[in-house]
Amino acid sequence: MSEVLPANNFIRQIVIDDLASGKHRTISTRFPPEPNGYLHIGHAKSICLNFGLAAEFAGRCNLRFDDTNPSKEDIEYVEAIKADVRWLGFEWAELRHASDYFETFYLCAQQLIRDGHAYVCDLNAEEVRAYRGTLTEPGRNSPYRERTVEENLDLFARMRAGDFADGACTLRAKIDMASGNINLRDPAIYRVRKVSHQNTGDAWCIYPMYDYAHGLSDAIEGVTHSLCTLEFEDHRPLYDWYLARINLAAHPELTAPVLSQGLSAPVSTPRQIEFSRLNFDYTVMSKRKLLALVNDGLVAGWDDPRMPTLIGIRRRGYTAAAIREMARRVGVTKQESVIEFSVLENCVREDLDALAERRMAVIDPIRLVIDNLPEGHVETLTAANHPKDESRGQRALPFARELWIEREDFMEAPVKGFHRLVPGGEVRLRFVGIVKCVDIVRNADGSIQELRGHLDLDSRSGMPGADRKVKGTIHWVAATHAIAAEVRLYDRLFTVADPDDEHEGKTYRDYLNPDSVRIVTARLEASLARAEAEQRFQFERLGYFVADRIDHRADRPVFNRICTLRDSKK
RNA sequence: UGGGAGAUCGUCCAACGGUAGGACAACGGACUCUGACUCCGUUUAUCUAGGUUCGAAUCCUAGUCUCCCAGCCA
Numbered sequence: 001m002s003e004v005l006p007a008n009n010f011i012r013q014i015v016i017d018d019l020a021s022g023k024h025r026t027i028s029t030r031f032p033p034e035p036n037g038y039l040h041i042g043h044a045k046s047i048c049l050n051f052g053l054a055a056e057f058a059g060r061c062n063l064r065f066d067d068t069n070p071s072k073e074d075i076e077y078v079e080a081i082k083a084d085v086r087w088l089g090f091e092w093a094e095l096r097h098a099s100d101y102f103e104t105f106y107l108c109a110q111q112l113i114r115d116g117h118a119y120v121c122d123l124n125a126e127e128v129r130a131y132r133g134t135l136t137e138p139g140r141n142s143p144y145r146e147r148t149v150e151e152n153l154d155l156f157a158r159m160r161a162g163d164f165a166d167g168a169c170t171l172r173a174k175i176d177m178a179s180g181n182i183n184l185r186d187p188a189i190y191r192v193r194k195v196s197h198q199n200t201g202d203a204w205c206i207y208p209m210y211d212y213a214h215g216l217s218d219a220i221e222g223v224t225h226s227l228c229t230l231e232f233e234d235h236r237p238l239y240d241w242y243l244a245r246i247n248l249a250a251h252p253e254l255t256a257p258v259l260s261q262g263l264s265a266p267v268s269t270p271r272q273i274e275f276s277r278l279n280f281d282y283t284v285m286s287k288r289k290l291l292a293l294v295n296d297g298l299v300a301g302w303d304d305p306r307m308p309t310l311i312g313i314r315r316r317g318y319t320a321a322a323i324r325e326m327a328r329r330v331g332v333t334k335q336e337s338v339i340e341f342s343v344l345e346n347c348v349r350e351d352l353d354a355l356a357e358r359r360m361a362v363i364d365p366i367r368l369v370i371d372n373l374p375e376g377h378v379e380t381l382t383a384a385n386h387p388k389d390e391s392r393g394q395r396a397l398p399f400a401r402e403l404w405i406e407r408e409d410f411m412e413a414p415v416k417g418f419h420r421l422v423p424g425g426e427v428r429l430r431f432v433g434i435v436k437c438v439d440i441v442r443n444a445d446g447s448i449q450e451l452r453g454h455l456d457l458d459s460r461s462g463m464p465g466a467d468r469k470v471k472g473t474i475h476w477v478a479a480t481h482a483i484a485a486e487v488r489l490y491d492r493l494f495t496v497a498d499p500d501d502e503h504e505g506k507t508y509r510d511y512l513n514p515d516s517v518r519i520v521t522a523r524l525e526a527s528l529a530r531a532e533a534e535q536r537f538q539f540e541r542l543g544y545f546v547a548d549r550i551d552h553r554a555d556r557p558v559f560n561r562i563c564t565l566r567d568s569k570k
Numbered sequence: 571u572g573g574g575a576g577a578u579c580g581u582c583c584a585a586c587g588g589u590a591g592g593a594c595a596a597c598g599g600a601c602u603c604u605g606a607c608u609c610c611g612u613u614u615a616u617c618u619a620g621g622u623u624c625g626a627a628u629c630c631u632a633g634u635c636u637c638c639c640a641g642c643c644a
Contacts, residue, residue: 008581034644069643125642134640136572143632170642180573191642210644231638234574274575276637281581287644329593331575331583336637340581343594353607360604388607419605428603461603473603540604568607 004558009332011273015053015225019229027059027224028268029083031092032214034066035077035198036267037287038039038083038302038309041323041344045278048327050227051090062221063092067099068213070197078198080302084310089320096263098213100197101220103257105208106160108216108246109171109189111254112153117245118189119145120155121172130171130184131177139185145174145184146488160191162205166192177240183238187211194386209373215239215270219248220258222266225411229277229315230334236272243269278330279338281497281552283308284508299493303550305495305560306516317546317562320353322347341492345563352536352544352562357385357392360430360475361524361539361559363487365404367450367479371438372457373401380478395527399432405524406541409474410451418568419472421451428473430540434459435485475540476557482523488546491519523556531557541565 006012018024025531029050035040039047042308046255063085067073085092111298112118121144133139147155158164179185189212194205218226226239248254248267255265279285284293285308293299293307302309305316314322325347330339370377378400386392409420409427421427426436432455439452489554493516500506531537534549543564551558 009583028598032644036644041586050612064628066644072643128642129640132640134572137640138572139640167642172642182573184573185576185640188642193642205577207642209642229614230575232644234639236574276576329582333583335582337582340594346594349606387604419607430603432603472605476603501590538604538606541606542604545607565606567605 002186007328007331009224011049011227011275011332012053014273015057019057019124019207027054027057028229029054029059029225030062030064030218030221030223032064032066033081034069035081036072036073036399037077037291038080038311040285040290040310041280041313042278042285044310045327045330047085047088048092048324049332058196059437060093062094062096064096064098064217064221066210066211067197067199069095070195070207071193073198075198078310081509087314088310088321096221098265099197099200099219100218100261101258102200102204104220104254105213105216107254109156109256110153110209110247111251112173113156114149115245116149116174118171119147119152120159120169120174122169124167132182136291141177142186151529159190159206162194164192168192181234181237183211183235187238211235211238212242215243216246218270219243219264219267220255224261224268224544226270226272228272230274232272233274239272243450249306271496274334275332276334276336280308280341280344281338282341282492282494284499305488305490312377314393315549315560317544317560319351319496324350325351348563349566350537354535355543356538358540359525359528359537361522361542362406362475362476362477363520363542364407365523366407366410366448368405368453368476369450370401370435370455371452372454374403377401381431382530393558397431397528398478400478400480402479403476404479404482420474426470428470428544430473430475431461433461434468434470477523477525481526483526483529483557485522485524485559487520487522487559489520489561491516511552528557529554536562
C-alpha cells in the first residue's frame with residue numbers, strides 16, 4: 001500500500017506556516033470524543049487528522065474525553081473509544097478528561113462572575129428560549145442579568161452545594177442578547193444536573209457546557225490547533241470570548257487544581273479551525289440512528305459487520321491501514337461532501353491484495369466428478385500462497401476425484417461471453433489442469449445432481465500441455481477433504497445512496513437492505529482449518545474474507561466476507 | 571438587508587494571475603492458470619452575469635444555489 005505521502009490540505013498548510021513563522025515551536029492537537037456512543041468511520045477522519053498532524057510535525061496529540069454531560073455518558077464507551085483509536089494505529093500523548101479540569105472550570109467561572117461577565121439566571125429552560133428571540137429577531141435581557149457580583153458568587157456557590165434542583169437555574173455568560181450569532185445571546189456556562197458522572201462520581205452536581213469547557217480544556221492542555229467540524233464555526237466567537245476573558249496564562253492560580261492532580265497544564269491560546277465531516281453514501285452516520293439500529297435489533301450490535309462503526313468495520317475485516325489511506329485520499333476541506341463507498345472499498349482491496357494469502361472456497365457447491373481418475377483417487381498439490389510474493393510460500397492442496405465447484409461456474413445454456421464450464425466445454429481447474437464437462441447426472445425431478453468431467457492429463461499443471469489456452473479458470477475444493485464453514489456474505493445495509501433523505505414520508509428504516517447479510521455453509525480447502533480469528537484471506541475469485549473475531553473457532557469456523565473482488569464481467 | 575460557511579469531472583481532492591491535474595467510478599483494450607492484480611487508452615468539470623487584465627477557477631461587483639445556527643446536547 002502506498003505509504004503515507006502526506007496529502008497537503010488547508011489545515012496542514014496552517015500548521016506549516018505557523019511553524020515557519022515561529023508562531024509555534026511545536027504543535028499540539030487533540031481528539032475530543034464525548035463518551036456517549038461508539039466511534040464511527042466519520043470519526044476516523046478526525047482521528048487521522050489530529051494524530052497524523054501531531055506525528056508528522058513531531059507534536060503531541062491527546063485523547064480527551066469531552067465528558068461534560070454525565071447523563072449521556074458511560075464508561076463502556078470510554079473503553080471502546082480507547083480500543084478503537086489504538087486499533088486505528090494511533091497512541092495518545094496523554095489521556096485526559098474534560099472532567100479532570102472541573103475545579104479549574106469552577107474557578108474560572110468565579111472569575112468571570114467577579115469581572116462582571118457572568119450571572120446566575122433563574123429562568124427555566126422554556127423561559128430562556130422565549131427570551132432568546134429567533135433567528136431574525138433579537139432576544140431580551142434576562143431579568144436576573146443585573147444581579148450583583150456578591151449575589152452571583154453566593155448563588156453560584158449554592159448551585160455547587162446542591163441547593164437548587166435540576167433546571168432551577170444556570171450560570172450564564174453576559175454577552176449580547178441582540179447578537180446575530182445566537183451562540184452569543186448569553187449562553188449557559190453551567191447547569192445543575194444531580195446525576196453521577198462516569199469519571200467524577202458524585203463530586204459535582206453542576207456541569208459545564210461544551211462551549212465553555214472545550215476551549216478551556218484545549219488551553220489547559222496547550223493545544224495549538226483545535227480542529228473540529230463545520231457546525232462549530234459560529235461557536236468560534238464564543239470559544240475565543242471565553243479564552244480572552246479568562247486568560248489562563250495570566251492567572252496561574254486557575255490551573256493549580258490541574259497541577260495538583262499531577263497533570264501538566266502548559267497553557268496555550270488555541271486556534272479553532274473547522275473542516276467538513278466525513279460522510280459516505282449508502283449508510284447513516286448519526287449517533288442517534290446508529291443507536292436506534294442497535295437498540296431496535298435491526299443489526300446485531302455496535303460491532304455488527306454492517307455497521308459503519310469502527311468496531312463494526314473492524315469485525316467486517318477492513319484493515320486500519322485501509323482506513324488511514326482512505327482518510328488521506330478524501331482530503332480535508334470545508335466543502336460538505338459525501339464520499340462514494342468505492343473509495344474505501346478500493347483502499348481495502350489494495351491493502352488486502354498485497355496482504356492476504358490466497359485460498360479456495362466454494363460458497364454454493366455443485367459436485368464435479370472426474371471420470372478418468374480412479375475411484376478414491378487423492379493427491380496433494382502445492383499452491384502458491386500469494387501470486388505476486390514468493391516469500392509467502394506454498395501450501396498443500398488436496399485434490400481428489402470428487403470436487404465441489406461453484407454452481408455459478410456452470411451454465412447448461414450459457415449466455416454469450418460466459419467463460420466457464422458448459423456441457424461439452426473446457427475450463428481450467430485452478431492448479432490442476434483442463435477439464436471437459438462430459439455429462440450431467442440428473443435427479444428424478446430433472447435438476448442437476450452432479451457433473452461429470454474428463455481431465456486432460458497432458459494439461460496438468462507443470463506439464464508442457466499446461467500452456468494450452470482455455471477461456472476460463474475456476475476454483476474448486478476436494479469434496480473428500482473440504483471443511484464446512486459458516487460464511488456470512490455481507491452487503492450494504494441500505495438500498496439507497498442517501499438513507500437520510502426523508503422525502504415522501506420515508507425514513508432510513510424504509511431503506512434497510514433485506515439482503516444485507518446472507519449466511520451460507522461453504523466448503524473450504526483443508527488448510528483453512530488452521531485459520532485464526534481476524535486472519536484475512538482472499539478466497540480466489542470470490543473476494544476477501546476474515547475469520548470472525550468473535551465467533552470463529554477451529555472446530556466451528558466462521559468467515560465474514562469483507563468485500564468481493566472487482567468484477568468486470570458484463 | 572438575522573448570523574456563519576461553501577460552490578471545479580458522476581464522486582472526492584489539486585491548481586494560490588500563466589497548459590484545468592490526480593484518485594475513485596464508468597467505458598474500451600492488452601495481459602492473465604483468479605473475468606482478480608497489473609498496464610494502456612477514452613469520456614466528463616471551473617454556479618450565473620458583468621468587470622479588471624496580454625492572460626481569470628484564482629482578483630472585483632452583482633446575483634443564484636446549498637449547508638449550519640433559535641439544547642440547561644456535543
